[in-house]
Amino acid sequence: MGETQETNWQVGEPIDWQPVDRPDRIVIEGRTVRVEPLNAAMHSASLFHAAQGPGADPHLWDYLPYGPFTDEPAFREHLQQQEQSSDPLFFALVEPESGEAKGVASLMRIDTANGVGEIGHIWLGAGLQQTVAATEAIFLLGDYLMRTSGYRRFEWKCDALNQRSRRAAERYGFTYEGTFRQHTVVKGRNRDTAWYSILDSEWPVVRSAFEAWLDPANFDADGRQRSPLAASTGARP
Numbered sequence: 645m646g647e648t649q650e651t652n653w654q655v656g657e658p659i660d661w662q663p664v665d666r667p668d669r670i671v672i673e674g675r676t677v678r679v680e681p682l683n684a685a686m687h688s689a690s691l692f693h694a695a696q697g698p699g700a701d702p703h704l705w706d707y708l709p710y711g712p713f714t715d716e717p718a719f720r721e722h723l724q725q726q727e728q729s730s731d732p733l734f735f736a737l738v739e740p741e742s743g744e745a746k747g748v749a750s751l752m753r754i755d756t757a758n759g760v761g762e763i764g765h766i767w768l769g770a771g772l773q774q775t776v777a778a779t780e781a782i783f784l785l786g787d788y789l790m791r792t793s794g795y796r797r798f799e800w801k802c803d804a805l806n807q808r809s810r811r812a813a814e815r816y817g818f819t820y821e822g823t824f825r826q827h828t829v830v831k832g833r834n835r836d837t838a839w840y841s842i843l844d845s846e847w848p849v850v851r852s853a854f855e856a857w858l859d860p861a862n863f864d865a866d867g868r869q870r871s872p873l874a875a876s877t878g879a880r881p
Contacts, residue, residue, distance in 0.1 A: 664759050664794050667733055667751045672784045673740075675858070677777035679784050682734035682748065684723035690744040691723065691736065692716045694769025701770045707803045708767060709830050726750075732765055737772065737781045746772035749785060759796035759844075761789045766809075776858065779873065782816055783854040790847040797841055804836040813840040815874045817850040 669681040695704060696712060696719070705711030713719040726734045732752035736745040747768035754761050763785055772778050789795045800818045802809035814820070818840035827837040842850055856862065857873040864870060 661759070661796075663757045666730075666754055666756055667761070667789060667793060669733065670788075672788055674777075674780045674784050675860075676740070676775075677781045677784070678738040678740050679735045679749075679781055680738055682723060682727050682736045684720050684727050687736045687738075687745040688716065688720040688723050690746070691748065691769075692719045694744075694746045694771060695719070695767065699770050701773065704767055704769075707806045707809065707830070708765070726765075734765065735785065737768070737777070739777065747778070747781070749781060751785060751789060753799070759794065760799065761795050761797075762799035762801060763789075764801065776863075776867075779816075779854070780858055782812075783851075783858065786816075786842070786847075787851060787854075790842070790844060791851065794844075796844045798843075798847070800840040801837050803830070804838040806838075810838055813838075815872075817846070817853065817874075818842050819846075 671681070672679040692713075694700070710722060713722060726732070726748075731754050732750035733754070734748060734750045737747040737749060738745050748765060749763060750765040752762050752764045763782065766782075768778050786798055790798050798818075800809075800813045800816075802813065804810075804823050810820075819842065821839045821841055824837045824839065826834055828835045853873060857869070857871065862870050
């Protein structure tokens with residue numbers, strides 16, 4: 645008897661690929677925000693005020709594996725641990741004029757062999773939420789990973805119940821790929837994790853949309869946007 649032939653057997657297309665370098669602790673200057681390596685001694689006071697001072701977001705820590713903190717010394721100790729980490733690699737999001745840090749983000753789960761990196765551990769103080777600076781900070785880190793460092797895949801993951809994070813991912817042009825059920829346990833609670841990504845082939849379009857949205861001409865005299873970012877990227881739920 646002859647062997648059965650598989651008529652639909654397929655393998656991935658060969659690509660010209662070489663491993664990439666890890667992200668560095670660099671300063672990235674934007675128009676409305678400066679992204680700089682997290683430094684507990686330098687940033688703890690302003691970050692603690694942004695996170696837990698008057699008018700702070702009461703839900704800031706709900707989906708993060710740490711926080712809130714009892715006092716500033718406890719918070720500074722937490723930042724010291726993050727400062728020493730290389731993966732996640734933590735950055736402070738700093739207001740250029742005042743020099744005050746208003747939030748934190750990281751590049752994490754860095755896979756140099758396959759060119760994959762994720763943005764995570766994002767938290768924005770109330771004064772940074774829904775601002776041009778917040779959007780620019782995400783863009784600067786994404787562009788550093790994808791265009792400057794040559795990565796193939798940029799990931800965003802969040803608790804599937806975190807609607808603010810999911811809306812942000814869609815607005816920034818990430819594509820929803822699915823939900824990992826019972827993925828982790830965070831603060832004694834189940835976490836289903838929603839996965840999103842942007843590929844290197846998609847980044848030029850997303851990048852152009854960010855640049856068009858961030859252009860000062862996109863805002864009127866009162867600072868209101870003329871065209872939304874999501875409409876430009878074509879992001880979809």
